[in-house]
Amino acid sequence: MAKSIKVRAKVKSGVTVVKALISHPMETGMRKNKKTGKKFPAHFIQEITCSHNGNNVLMADWGTAISKNPYLSFKFSGAKAGDTLKVSWVDNKGESDSAEAKIK
Amino acid sequence: MNNKRRSFIKSSAAAGAFGVAVSAGLITPRAVLAAWPKAAFEATEVNAAVQGSLGSSAMMDSSDITLKAPEIAENGAVVPITVTSKIPNTDSISLLIPKNPTPLTAVFKFGSGAEGFVSTRVKMSKTSDVVAVVKSGDKLYSTKLTVKVTIGGCGG
Numbered sequence: 001m002a003k004s005i006k007v008r009a010k011v012k013s014g015v016t017v018v019k020a021l022i023s024h025p026m027e028t029g030m031r032k033n034k035k036t037g038k039k040f041p042a043h044f045i046q047e048i049t050c051s052h053n054g055n056n057v058l059m060a061d062w063g064t065a066i067s068k069n070p071y072l073s074f075k076f077s078g079a080k081a082g083d084t085l086k087v088s089w090v091d092n093k094g095e096s097d098s099a100e101a102k103i104k
Numbered sequence: 105m106n107n108k109r110r111s112f113i114k115s116s117a118a119a120g121a122f123g124v125a126v127s128a129g130l131i132t133p134r135a136v137l138a139a140w141p142k143a144a145f146e147a148t149e150v151n152a153a154v155q156g157s158l159g160s161s162a163m164m165d166s167s168d169i170t171l172k173a174p175e176i177a178e179n180g181a182v183v184p185i186t187v188t189s190k191i192p193n194t195d196s197i198s199l200l201i202p203k204n205p206t207p208l209t210a211v212f213k214f215g216s217g218a219e220g221f222v223s224t225r226v227k228m229s230k231t232s233d234v235v236a237v238v239k240s241g242d243k244l245y246s247t248k249l250t251v252k253v254t255i256g257g258c259g260g
Contacts, residue, residue: 015219028227030205046140056215058222061157063145065201065209065227067182073223074212 005099009085016079016103018050018058020072020087028064045070047090052079052103079103145208150200150235153208157198158239166191166245171236173251180228180253187236189220189245196239197222203232228253 006021022045029042048060057076079085081103088098144156155161172186187197197220199209204227212222220238228234228251235248 052217055217057218058215059213061140061145061211061213063206063209065204065206067225067227071184071223071225073186073221074218075221076215076218078217 003099004097005087005089007085007087007099007101009079009101009103011079011081011103015075015077016052016085017075018073018085018087020050022070022072022089022097024068024070024089024091026064026066026068026070030064043091043093045089045091048072049086049088050074051086052076052083141211146206147208148206150202150207153200153206154198154237154244157208157211158196158237158244160242160244163237163244163246166238166247169236169238169245169247171234171247171249173234173249175250176252176254177228178254180230182225183228183234183251183253184223184225185234186223187221187238189236189238189240191220191238191240191245193240194220194238195241198237198239199224199226200235200237201226201228201232202235204229 004023007018009016009018024045025043027040027043029039031040033040042064044064045062048062049056050058058074083103084100085103086098086100088096090096141157144153147153147156151161168190170188173183177183185199189197194214196211196213198211200207201209209226210224231252233248233250235246237244237246
């Protein structure tokens, strides 16, 4: 799952606003295949970690009720333009991905 | 006396088998040590979900939390939600949707420097309240908002 994450981070008067879009099916395990009547197996992101200079600014545990292709936005202070921000996720199948973005 | 000896051998053999299973990877340590609170996310009751993820279920209503969500969501599969907490030392913000099959939606834990703000999109199975729970120190604060859903986001 390469390049599943799009991250934008921007500093404005000391506060960094991070916006991230992740492409992921986020299957709840309750949706049925109309043709076969079988349920699609659950496949969703469980953990998200966002770090700045090795410091975890945001960690999130997600359930199945986060929308498909999740969007996440948060703010933190203490970063300056040019720093890197790392975002990574792990899903219930053990798949993972991470991306880095330069803070503007 | 013979009986005791028999059961002792049995139990030690069982313990040995368990150890082998762990080392062989049959029982993954991840399932035991997982940081992801599985029980809380699978809980079908709000109180159990809050208890499981935050360690307590005693919540106080607070006007310092701003929950922004549409009054009417046409599509329950994508409901944008923004939570802003003005409570000092906000450790985490949790989102719960009581009428979803499993109410606990997400727990956002903040590190140093992070502000009490988070925005995301959630699925809602039907018209329900959305509850935001903020943890600050040992205390929980909550606020809620009703979102009307015309098309559910679960099932198909």
